[in-house]
Amino acid sequence: MSDASLAARSAALDLLRDVLRKSIPFDDAFDAHPELRGLDPRDRGFVRLLVATVLRRLGQLDALIQGSLAKPGLPKATVHDILRLGAAQLVFLGTPAHAAVDTAVELAAAKGAEPYKGLINAVLRRIGREGVELAAQQDAGRLNTPDWLWLAWRQAYGIARTRGIVEAHLHEAPLDITVKADPAAWAERLEATLLPTGTLRRPTGGGVTELPGFAEGAWWVQDLAASLPAKLFGDLAGKRVYDLCAAPGGKTAQLVAHGAQVTAVDRSAKRLERVRENLTRLNLTAEVLAADAATWTPDQPADAVLLDAPCSATGAIRRHPDILRVKTPEDVAKLAKAQSRLLAHAVDLVKPGGTLIYCTCSIQPEEGEAQIDRILARDPRIERLPIEPGELGSGPSSGPSSGPSSGPSSGNAGDADLAELLNERGEVRSLPGMLGGLGGIDGFFVARLRRLHD
Numbered sequence: 001m002s003d004a005s006l007a008a009r010s011a012a013l014d015l016l017r018d019v020l021r022k023s024i025p026f027d028d029a030f031d032a033h034p035e036l037r038g039l040d041p042r043d044r045g046f047v048r049l050l051v052a053t054v055l056r057r058l059g060q061l062d063a064l065i066q067g068s069l070a071k072p073g074l075p076k077a078t079v080h081d082i083l084r085l086g087a088a089q090l091v092f093l094g095t096p097a098h099a100a101v102d103t104a105v106e107l108a109a110a111k112g113a114e115p116y117k118g119l120i121n122a123v124l125r126r127i128g129r130e131g132v133e134l135a136a137q138q139d140a141g142r143l144n145t146p147d148w149l150w151l152a153w154r155q156a157y158g159i160a161r162t163r164g165i166v167e168a169h170l171h172e173a174p175l176d177i178t179v180k181a182d183p184a185a186w187a188e189r190l191e192a193t194l195l196p197t198g199t200l201r202r203p204t205g206g207g208v209t210e211l212p213g214f215a216e217g218a219w220w221v222q223d224l225a226a227s228l229p230a231k232l233f234g235d236l237a238g239k240r241v242y243d244l245c246a247a248p249g250g251k252t253a254q255l256v257a258h259g260a261q262v263t264a265v266d267r268s269a270k271r272l273e274r275v276r277e278n279l280t281r282l283n284l285t286a287e288v289l290a291a292d293a294a295t296w297t298p299d300q301p302a303d304a305v306l307l308d309a310p311c312s313a314t315g316a317i318r319r320h321p322d323i324l325r326v327k328t329p330e331d332v333a334k335l336a337k338a339q340s341r342l343l344a345h346a347v348d349l350v351k352p353g354g355t356l357i358y359c360t361c362s363i364q365p366e367e368g369e370a371q372i373d374r375i376l377a378r379d380p381r382i383e384r385l386p387i388e389p390g391e392l393g394s395g396p397s398s399g400p401s402s403g404p405s406s407g408p409s410s411g412n413a414g415d416a417d418l419a420e421l422l423n424e425r426g427e428v429r430s431l432p433g434m435l436g437g438l439g440g441i442d443g444f445f446v447a448r449l450r451r452l453h454d
């Protein structure tokens with residue numbers, strides 16, 4: 001095995017430990033790893049894919065490993081992780097058997113697991129022979145989903161939708177792009193599909209920053225679902241908008257591009273740097289402010305407030321499979337409390353007659369529908385303003401209030417049934433697995449409220 005090859009697998013092993021045993025989010029662990037920066041981009045890409053594949057397919061891999069052990073019971077943590085990395089390469093990444101097995105054995109030697117070399121060799125040789133066929137017979141979606149999430153989703157959405165969610169998690173999400181203007185022309189330049197919402201979609205892979213238009217600030221990366229909330233305010237030209245919990249600024253950019261005067265508020269000064277960088281690249285201007293949005297009190301109320309509350313992000317598992325492994329029911333309960341505080345305060349910041357949009361990228365009802373139930377029951381100053389299916393179909397060039405007929409054509413994407421994304425209360429409740437014909441969508445919740453009086 002070459003030095004680079006060993007270094008890549010060694011880094012993958014460290015990252016797996018960070019996520020699985022220290023509950024560090026994968027992106028943070030990846031950015032902080034001291035040796036990854038020294039690897040060439042191809043090897044770094046391999047490490048990312050390998051670890052993401054293990055996290056996405058952990059239940060399947062563990063079942064295959066258990067089934068291949070001579071004696072039941074799991075080996076010690078490092079050995080277990082080396083087996084997971086080896087098995088992922090053999091079963092899901094198409095690595096030739098000799099390469100996957102030899103590198104795993106060498107990694108064991110390098111990581112002080114010398115006595116386990118024989119076991120690793122035997123288990124991986126067996127998985128190399130039988131693994132692909134066995135994996136094809138597994139209940140992949142169920143095996144890869146922690147029980148607490150499976151049960152919560154089944155209770156909230158029923159078995160068929162839950163199956164749709166967990167099947168969608170098996171695949172990496174496409175790259176979605178929001179453009180400042182002229183989506184049809186950019187779709188052509190970027191060789192992307194123009195979706196009926198105005199989002200451009202490309203397969204993942206390749207460097208985003210090298211794509212045409214990135215350096216000149218013509219567009220930014222934003223999932224189709226995440227692009228919906230900012231479009232639901234109606235005409236924003238000249239309006240004052242408070243964008244609460246704004247970093248890294250995808251929705252701030254949309255609001256500014258729609259002509260609003262935006263104050264972007266986030267608690268994290270470090271994450272606000274990203275907002276500033278993004279706005280500078282996009283040549284857009286907003287006031288950027290570090291503050292706790294649960295207590296921040298501006299001089300005057302706004303015409304519109306967007307609260308994109310911190311959440312468990314269980315709607316974004318396709319992009320971040322580590323969420324399956326690091327989040328817990330306790331996290332959801334804690335976040336739901338923070339969301340309630342933020343939402344209660346956000347109502348105070350909207351003018352009578354103004355609009356408040358609450359959204360999260362979670363598919364846990366506690367972080368979505370339940371928040372709206374609670375605020376509507378407690379605060380008589382607001383009412384729900386149901387979202388109509390036609391409002392989801394207008395793209396950035398046509399303005400947020402112009403309706404589907406004047407939005408970008410569905411182009412080569414065909415007409416999708418965007419009404420699928422709305423619940424019966426007029427809220428966006430997208431689930432991974434919806435819009436499958438277009439390549440799917442992240443899970444998201446969006447509710448629109450109107451402030452009635454003081």
Ligand SMILES: C[S@@+](CC[C@H](N)C(=O)[O-])C[C@H]1O[C@@H](n2cnc3c(N)ncnc32)[C@H](O)[C@@H]1O
Nearest residue numbers: 245246247248249250251266267292293308310
């Ligand atoms: C879901 S992200 C926001 C994504 C962003 N709106 C976008 O479209 O790019 C949630 C953000 O909430 C911020 N946050 C969490 N608690 C906060 C609080 N109490 N006040 C302000 N910001 C907070 C986090 O720092 C994080 O940047």
